[in-house]
Amino acid sequence: MTFLSLSHDFYARDPITVARALLGKRLIRETSAGLAAGRIVETEAYLSSRDPACHASRGLTKKNAAMFGPPGRAYVYMIHARWCLNTVTEQEGVPSAVLIRAIEPLEGLDLMQQRRGTQVIRDLARGPARLCEAFAIDRTYDHWDLTSGRELWIADDPLLNGTPLRIIRSARIGVTSAHRRLLRFYLADSPFVSGKRIAPRTARR
DNA sequence: CTACCGATTGACT
DNA sequence: GTCAATCGGTAGA
Numbered sequence: 284m285t286f287l288s289l290s291h292d293f294y295a296r297d298p299i300t301v302a303r304a305l306l307g308k309r310l311i312r313e314t315s316a317g318l319a320a321g322r323i324v325e326t327e328a329y330l331s332s333r334d335p336a337c338h339a340s341r342g343l344t345k346k347n348a349a350m351f352g353p354p355g356r357a358y359v360y361m362i363h364a365r366w367c368l369n370t371v372t373e374q375e376g377v378p379s380a381v382l383i384r385a386i387e388p389l390e391g392l393d394l395m396q397q398r399r400g401t402q403v404i405r406d407l408a409r410g411p412a413r414l415c416e417a418f419a420i421d422r423t424y425d426h427w428d429l430t431s432g433r434e435l436w437i438a439d440d441p442l443l444n445g446t447p448l449r450i451i452r453s454a455r456i457g458v459t460s461a462h463r464r465l466l467r468f469y470l471a472d473s474p475f476v477s478g479k480r481i482a483p484r485t486a487r488r
Numbered sequence: 489c490t491a492c493c494g495a496t497t498g499a500c501t
Numbered sequence: 502g503t504c505a506a507t508c509g510g511t512a513g514a
Contacts, residue, residue, distance in 0.1 A: 363496045364507035412496055457495055
């Protein structure tokens, strides 16, 4: 089964559209150790200069430079000594991005378990830094071209094939500025989503 | 150079 | 539920 990477045009849209569209897609990672892949179940949009929570809202630095580059590249940054993965969106010069927050592991579970140091499948890639550890993503993939179709890329999921997805929108997790905006998106029915469920529809009991 | 901080996580009460 | 370890980037002395 081949997994053709999503094109430049997929990413060359506003970050909210891309954040929704990425749900259900496959993140694929190929190393000499083997292949790991999973379904994206949670994302967050960061809206360039019009969003105080966006790392690039105060202009270009060495750290956030990838966000100013072309759409379809990766922006990998460190927070609390852990790596997190974003996809750059819109157009070159407009520093917007989508944070990938959680993934449902599908292939290469043994690899992920090894990298994460846990057997618990639900914990392998639930959270932005956990997924980077499970997929062996670090600073060397900052600026990486996610449309390249090698090493690290994102593709349509053939298993999903048009299945309608129930998407819930909420406030972003851990963001201390711009609380009000509902820029987090996740699959309603996935147990692999991080953080607390804010939507009443999924409230327990 | 030092001080402080964060789009987090895991251990603990 | 609470809390502190984590460390590279950034600001400021």
